[in-house]
Amino acid sequence: MIGRSLGSAAAMLLAASAQAAPALMPLPKSVTMNGEGELAVAGPLEADWRGCGDPVRLERAAVRLNADILRQTGLILDADKPVAASVTCRTDENAVDAGESYRLTVNAQGFAIDAGGPTGVLRAFATLRQLVGLSPAGIAIPYQTIRDAPRFAWRGVMLDPARHFISVATLKRQIDAMERLKFNTLHLHLSDDQGFRVESRLYPKLNADGDYYRQEEIREIVAYAADRGIRIVPEFDVPGHSRAIVEAYPEIGTISETTFLGVPAVALNPASEGTYEFLERLFGEMAGLFPDPHFHVGGDEVSETVWNDAADVKALMARENLADMKAVEGYFLHRVSKIVRKLGKTMIGWEEVAKAGLPGDTIVQAWQTSNAMADATARGHRTVMSAGYYLNLLMPADYHYAIDPAATSGAGLTPEHAEQLRGLSPLLATVVTDALVDHPHPPLTPEQEELLIGAEAPLWGEIAADELIDHHLWPRAAVLAERFWSPAKVRDESDMYRRLAIVAEQLTVSGLDDQANRLRIATRLAPGDVGPVVDLLAITGPVRNMAHDHRIKAMLAGRRIVQPLNALADAAPVDSLLARRFADEAARYVAGERGLAETLKGRLTAWRDNDARYRAVAAGKPMLEAALPTSALIAGLARSGLAALAALEGGTPLSAAETEEAKRLLAQVAAEEAASWRPFDSFIRPQPAADLIVKIGPGVSALVEAAAAAKD
Structure with a gap:
């Protein structure tokens, strides 16, 4: 009692x-x-x-x-x-x-x-x-x-402290929110080229540069999550994504003589017994900190050229009868799987490990296409689905919500888009590999369905610093909590957004720093008069598919930059729920709810008038001046919306000039949205000003189309 x-x-x-x-x-x-x-x-x-x-x-x-x-x-x-x-x-x-x-x-x-x-x-x-x-x-x-009851046993979020370190306090906030949405797995990507983020007492050079979690902090996080019904799964990525390890202990690494975009590839040396001795000790130390039976070893994106010039690797190939570098990679993964098994752990790896002939109890995480999930389960591997759920791509909630974990196609490049990209340049012909292309597949068999144990939503850290985690992850992760928990027949996107708006407010009230951090960035940009900036950001969103990652564009141009993550696009909500509400109100008004006229007029008037306020606060501030075209576009759309609303209320037609102007503005919004909607398009198409997409187009379009139809 x-x-x-x-x-x-x-x-x-x-x-x-x-x-x-x-x-x-x-x-x-x-x-x-x-x-x-x-x-x-x-x-x-x-x-x-x-x-x-x-x-x-x-x-x-x-x-x-x-x-x-x-x-x-x-x-x-x-x-x-x-x-x-x-x-x-x-x-x-x-x-x-x-x-x-x-x-x-x-x-x-x-x-x-x-x-x-x-x-x-x-x-x-x-x-x-x-x-x-x-x-x-x-x-x-x-x-x-x-x-x-849950549909899937594994319902996860992946965070990436390796690229940008995430504080213990921020991790705990995400764990709290995960408990409220019934997630049960937090996968932490703890090592990569940028750093090794867990204290190693056996190999202290791993922590010589950069932030890391002390061992007592790891135990604290693990216990905190376990109290909330959430496992912590650590990932230490090998043999690729290992520059931080190799820089600390070069004797176990290989650095290629050839480069890609000016950077030599790095990986652990599969031919050295010292590599496996190192990993046996390191993984043993790390496994003792994470009691969950799962241990993620990465295994993804190993450079095809990193071992080409290594004499000891060539000798290994001859000795072990390894036909090519993929076979070398498979040899390495087999050795690593034995280390993990000896520790009493179940090994997890990204989808590349599925083709290495590893033991059947290895869990595969599909990340590039739905096909990868279908292929891994067909090979008899338990599989976690992540393709289509990459939250760092900054796609809206309904995009992710529409992809079912058990669908055997749907996430990935279409064959037609892949061919189009390959024809644009030799670089894209190299980068757009077959692994990125999603082909039609038959549905999963009952046996494959049993092997699909769940799904996981990654938020990679390239453009997600600690301050951005709360609002990059939430509230969109909430809809994936539903996709992973609820019956497959739960599909109503309109009702999802209705509920999401309320759940988002509950998460903020209960402790997330999403709104506070967005306001903090905006206030830094416009001290003393942040209101016009906040109003602009509320109805915009960042460009998609890594278009806001300016480091990639710089590398393609042969330069290297450090990108500060404190711009307007970093503070904008990934999914503008206010713009969604406006679109819903406009649709209901057009359908006959004429009582919404004053609400719509109030919103549109405020957005129109915010342009003058924004211009005043932006004067002399380059980071704000970058979005002056965005502010002007919002004001123009608002004027078109007001004209259409007045026509519908007064029974008078839109003028030809008003109709033409509205169509021009709506076409611009659609083009700016489309510029980063598909992968790789974001690097070859011009992006909107300040990396901001204006989100009120659908609502304005509903009003304009109704006014135009009434005129006819």
């Missing part, structure tokens, strides 16, 4: 706002309303745990729940009016991917959770947070029964 300590914890829980329907994400398997009544919650919960083992972990979860509900409602509950709660676990197993199912019942007596295990209680608590909502007007939740 647990008394008032859970009280304030889950007490406020249960409450759906009386003013608005709750926004559940991920959507549960089923929700059944039980009559017309509501459970009013005026005091703390008194709960008892049955069959859940040691209740201390769940008590801590209750404290977190209390803190979130307090933030969401601001209510102080009456301790003399407790609410009964009953929590039952069918097993006391604590694995993060076991016992996650639950049934939540709300009735006049209180609420009950019947969970598959303690982790299922955490998932039920996540739903309760969302049922409470944000209303401070009182807590009441309709009588209902929610039955729920």
Whole structure:
């Protein structure tokens, strides 16, 4: 029995706002309303745990729940009016991917959770947070029964502290948000060319330059995540992506004599026994810090030329009868797999490892196409799907939401686009490999479906410094939490965006720094008068598909730069929910909800008038002046929208000049959006001013098209 300590914890829980329907994400398997009544919650919960083992972990979860509900409602509950709660676990197993199912019942007596295990209680608590909502007007939740269970056992996010170091505090914020959305895996990419980010006491030179996590910090992060039902999977990328290791210990590395874009390739030396002795000791040290049974070794993007000029590698090929460099790579991975197996771990590697003939228990992470997932499962490997879910490409939420993890095609370049790119230049002919091309494949067989254990959304760190993590990852990751958890039939994108707007606000209120960090960047750019900048950013978004990574463009031009990540495009929301709301309002107005006219007029007038305000604050500030064309485009679109709205309200036609101007502006917006929509196009097509895409085009287009149709 647990008394008032859970009280304030889950007490406020249960409450759906009386003013608005709750926004559940991920959507549960089923929700059944039980009559017309509501459970009013005026005091703390008194709960008892049955069959859940040691209740201390769940008590801590209750404290977190209390803190979130307090933030969401601001209510102080009456301790003399407790609410009964009953929590039952069918097993006391604590694995993060076991016992996650639950049934939540709300009735006049209180609420009950019947969970598959303690982790299922955490998932039920996540739903309760969302049922409470944000209303401070009182807590009441309709009588209902929610039955729920995950579609996939592996539901992950990948973060990249190797490229840009991520502080412990920032990692913890992401873990908190992951718990609220029912993720259960955080994959950390901890080594790459830029750094090795975990303290090694055996090989201290790995930490001589740059930031890293102390071993006690790793243990702290692991325990923090485990408390929230989340595993930490470490990745130490070998044999490629290993420049930081080779620079620290050159005796185990190979540096090619040939270069790509002026840079020699680097990899670990597969011909040296010292390499494997090094990895056995290093991986042994790292494995002791991460208790999860999975250990990711990378294995991706090894240069085809890095070993070509190495005499000892040629000798290895002759001795082991290795036909080519892919066979050398396979030899290396086999040796590494034995090291990982000896540590009692299950090896994970990126999709390249699937063709190395590794043991069948090796887990493959598909990252380039849906085909890679289909091929890996056909080879008998358990597989995690990441193709189509790369959040660092800055695609909108509905793009990712439309790709199902089990689809055997859909993520990757189309054959037609690949051929078009290859014909543009010899460089693209080399870079656009067959591995990037997605061809039609038959559906997964039942056996393959069993091998698809889940999916993971990576946020690579090339243009994601610590300050940008919260708003690059969220709220878009929430829709992938739904894609990975909810039944495959959950597909309604309009309803997804409706719920996402509410969930995004809950995440911010509960502790994310997404809005605070965006405002911080904007304030640095416009101290003393940030309002016009904030208003511009709210309805724009950054260019897609690495177009904002200016380092790539510089390398293509034979230069090297360090890109500061403090520009307008870094502060813009990846998915403008305000622009989405405007488009929805415009569509509803055109469909007959004429009461929305004043709302639309107010938005459009503010956007039109913001141009003069923005020009005043931007004067003499080059980083803001870069977006003067963006501000002018917004104002022009707003004027066109107002003209169309006036025509529809007054029953008068748009003039020919107004119609032509609106079409011109809308064509410009569409072209700027398309310029970075597809991979590689972002490097060969001109990008919009300040790397910003204006997002109000669809809403304005709906009004203009309706006005034009009425004229005819």
